Amino acid sequence: MVEKSNKRDVIYTQTLEKVADFVFDENVVQVFKDMIGRSVPGYGSLISMMPVLVKKYVKQNTHCYDLGCSLGAVTLAMRHSIAADAVKIIAIDNSSAMVEKCRSYIAGDKAQIPVEIRCEDIRNTVIENASFVALNFTLQFIEMNERMSVIDKIYNGMNDDGVLLISEKISFDNEVEQQWMTDLHIEFKKANGYSEMEISQKRTALEKVLIPETEAQHIKRLKAAGFRKVMVWFQCFNFISILAVK
Numbered sequence: 604m605v606e607k608s609n610k611r612d613v614i615y616t617q618t619l620e621k622v623a624d625f626v627f628d629e630n631v632v633q634v635f636k637d638m639i640g641r642s643v644p645g646y647g648s649l650i651s652m653m654p655v656l657v658k659k660y661v662k663q664n665t666h667c668y669d670l671g672c673s674l675g676a677v678t679l680a681m682r683h684s685i686a687a688d689a690v691k692i693i694a695i696d697n698s699s700a701m702v703e704k705c706r707s708y709i710a711g712d713k714a715q716i717p718v719e720i721r722c723e724d725i726r727n728t729v730i731e732n733a734s735f736v737a738l739n740f741t742l743q744f745i746e747m748n749e750r751m752s753v754i755d756k757i758y759n760g761m762n763d764d765g766v767l768l769i770s771e772k773i774s775f776d777n778e779v780e781q782q783w784m785t786d787l788h789i790e791f792k793k794a795n796g797y798s799e800m801e802i803s804q805k806r807t808a809l810e811k812v813l814i815p816e817t818e819a820q821h822i823k824r825l826k827a828a829g830f831r832k833v834m835v836w837f838q839c840f841n842f843i844s845i846l847a848v849k
């Protein structure tokens with residue numbers, strides 16, 4: 604039997620008269636695992652690297668944050684690979700449907716590291732004593748004029764040598780590069796079974812909701828916040844992940 608929250612994403616298969624703005628509601632929760640795997644190039648590889656990062660950067664007696672945790676893929680990867688003692692994971696999402704499902708996954712998981720899951724807007728989350736913070740494809744959904752204060756707040760709540768992992772869909776200043784990577788992203792989705800109509804309707808749904816920035820904009824913001832080392836460590840087409848060290 605296919606589990607309720609692991610169904611195939613068919614949300615945009617039918618022609619819609621009007622495509623509504625994308626929201627992380629119950630319908631999305633039910634197909635989210637399939638959706639993110641078939642839509643975000645490199646997502647599985649990125650998650651599979653979490654143990655390497657977590658083992659290296661998570662310190663004893665600290666907190667780890669998963670901001671915009673969705674169903675808890677990053678939280679679970681953290682929970683199964685943290686080697687340091689007395690660590691607590693704090694997972695935050697402002698979609699009650701996501702949080703409810705995430706809670707059930709964590710409840711069914713046997714690992715011992717404590718996880719606190721909160722239904723909360725990450726703009727209001729107090730970050731403290733953090734050795735590792737993940738913003739995995741979440742900042743792109745925050746209003747542009749609020750992104751700096753979110754990054755500042757994370758920086759201020761991190762311990763020295765703490766690490767922020769931030770993954771985002773990116774845009775490109777150069778038109779040729781923009782078109783090139785957009786085309787490859789579309790090919791990726793087609794190869795994963797999405798039709799041209801599904802791809803087009805999803806693009807419309809996300810247009811005002813997911814606002815990508817360039818790699819340079821992200822790096823500039825992280826440096827402005829005070830991070831002493833900032834580097835792109837992963838890229839697949841127009842999706843990147845950055846490590847920033849306090």
Ligand SMILES: C[S@@+](CC[C@H](N)C(=O)[O-])C[C@H]1O[C@@H](n2cnc3c(N)ncnc32)[C@H](O)[C@@H]1O
Pocket residue numbers: 627639670671672673674675676677695696697698701723724725726738739740741744745
């Ligand atoms: C693309 S998903 C993140 C995927 C997830 N981090 C993973 O790796 O599987 C974006 C998530 O961010 C959440 N989100 C968006 N804006 C938020 C906000 N202001 N506060 C908290 N969560 C937010 C959404 O509800 C959604 O679950």
